[in-house]
Amino acid sequence: MGLTKTYKDGTTPTVCIIGAGFSGMCAAIRLQTQLNLKTYTIFELEPELGGTWWSNTYPGCACDVQSIIYQFSFEPNYEWTKTFAGQQEIWEYQRRVAKKYNIYEKIRFSTEITRIEWYESLQQWVLDWISRLTGETGQMQADVVISGTGPLRLPQIPKQFDNFEGPKWHTSQWNHDFDLANKRIAVIGSGTSAIQVVPAIVDKVKKLEFYQRSATWVIPRDNPKITAFWKFLFKYVPFVHFIFFKLAYWNREATLRIFSTKWRDVFSRRFTMFVAWAHRYWQVRDNQLRKKLTPDYALGCRRVAVSSDYYPALSKKNVNVHTAAIVDVKGKTLTLNDGSKQEVDALVLATGFRVQDFVAEGFVIGKNKCDLSKAWGQAPKTYYGIATAEAPNMFFILGPNSVLGHNSVLFMIETACDYAVMAISHMMEKNLSSIQVTPKASKDFGDEVKEKMKGMVWSTKCTSWYKNEQDEITALWWSSCTHYWWRLRKFRPQHFSVVPRSKSAAVHM
Incomplete structure (x- = not known):
């Protein structure tokens, strides 16, 4: 069966995407191409898109994964100049893709999201934002939030x-x-x-x-x-x-x-x-x-x-x-x-990033006024790094336990975005105002990760950004990319609890 692209009344959810790096770009493109959904806005802290590849311009900056797999599968680049592309070339690729899909017109640059709170009565998220350029502040209501901020964003400065x-x-x-x-x-x-x-x-x-x-x-x-011949x-x-x-x-x-x-x-x-x-x-x-x-x-x-x-x-x-x-x-x-x-x-x-600071305290206030940072602590509780029981209608791209140590994270980004799209489609098909992963599904995933990590070298004795203070691996996915895709190739409604859409719910075009 195909994806459901609108509610029965012809409307689509209002979606807020945080971050305009590869994760945010992929989320936007998938919403457009798979759901024909255009009721979304991207908030980007910097004056340009690109995320990691906009910020990191140090001499010698390059990807340590081959260029041919460090690209969107649906948007191949035939013009890479080297086997391992440099920062400038990767950023230019991002810009070309963004222009092709008209993403620029959907981005609010130099705008920081300062707080996100779930309102049960509205069945919506309310996001506070501030312009870095003018100091102007405002709010946005969104049915769905997709977080594409990425793990390598907060510099670790001793x-x-x-x-x-x-x-x-x-x-x-x-x-x-x-x-x-x-x-x-x-x-x-x-x-x-x-x-x-x-x-x-x-x-x-x-x-x-x-x-x-x-x-x-x-x-x-x-x-x-890579020569002209190739x-x-x-x-x-x-x-x-x-x-x-x-x-x-x-x-x-x-x-x-x-x-x-x-x-x-x-x-x-x-x-x-x-x-x-x-x-x-x-x-x-x-x-x-x-x-x-x-x-x-x-x-x-x-x-x-x-x-x-x-x-x-x-x-x-x-x-x-x-x-x-x-x-x-x-x-x-x-x-x-x-x-x-x-x-x-x-x-x-060159002191790395605060990878373990997944969510700042007071930044995401979920269901029942739950501060997500306090609920997670040093051990985030998620469903394949994509959803958490405390935050309805919120999806994380490259969230906890979904980063890689062996392959291209763009594969993981695409897989997570596709799953978020399936969840949003399910909401429209079943006429739901909200959907959230069950605590049991989240716990089962966390327990499996702990067990599987015992057989991986990441759990041995060393200091790394993969671990929290209790030496638990909270950043990495434990298996292959193919296994991750296989687990998430279908949306599994039995792992989610839902709230039906009220007849009096506000309509958003």
Whole structure:
């Protein structure tokens, strides 16, 4: 059966989409193309769409997933210039897609949603907003809210660097006005952003002080250019692009074995560890430096990085790699717990994001005046990361336990958006004013996640943004993308409670 596209009276729900990154864009496109629904508005905090790919403009910023699968399945891009696309190219792809589907006209830019509250009497959400440009405030009533804010949006900026008196910035807020030439630069952090930044700036600076809390597992990345010949084949020869898309997708799916601690997957893990070891041994000839760059935790417990220029960059003469902890910051001087001090001109904070802060306190007030942040605490309770029992008619894209460690998150985004569309269609078909996942369905999913994570390397001993303070994995989906799609390929009304639409309900066009 097809999707129901209107209520019986011909109306459609009013939908508010928060965020205009890949998640918000996909939600808008799916509402348009699958339901022909145009009664939606997108609120975007920034002056442009793009989300992560608008904000992160640091040197070397690129995707660590192959370009051919880091795109919407329904909107293939035949013009990628490299196997792993850079930030600018990904953002330009987003803009092209947005223009094609006329999304720009539906976005309220530089507008922040400050509070969302569910009103049972209205069977609607009331959203408070403020314009960053004018300070104007207002409210919007919406039947449905789709949150596409994404997990990598709130920079993690340690308080200890507040005392630094020189220029400092997070990688997601890069200061392009600062001239790096002939400067002493400190890079704090050794995650994916740092691994991309360091090679991009090392030859520009006079001295680079690199501060590493713990080493990262790094595997080589081959990033050849995509020639005009291949672009022609992808665009004009039937099935060529589709075949390469599927090959890349299934190759990524197969890497899930690397993150399993089960005996049957030992060979895959050991082989990948050997590749990482050989890569490090070949590129880092200095024994002392190599020891500093050798991880002391299981491969995959933290995000595995892909780079072929990171180790050579750290081996350069103008780079110092520090593993001692920073204990004091005064003026422009950093003091470490080994007694050493370094004076630098600027700080680059590659310190990651506050991924565990899924919802701010007081931001979402759900059913029965429930503050979603307090209800979740450090362990969010959701249904496949998409819905929660405390918030009727609210859908999360890339919500808790739906981010990936092995494949393209755009697949997960599309799957979650399709499920939200099916739920909205079900509302219209059954003439419902609200729909919410049952506490049991949410609990069953949470219990399954906890059990399945016991067999995954993410649960082993290390510090990562995948975990909460109780060492529970709250960010990642535990299985394959295909498994996630299979679970959500059909809408399951038995997992939801509903409220019928009142005859006196307000009509929204």
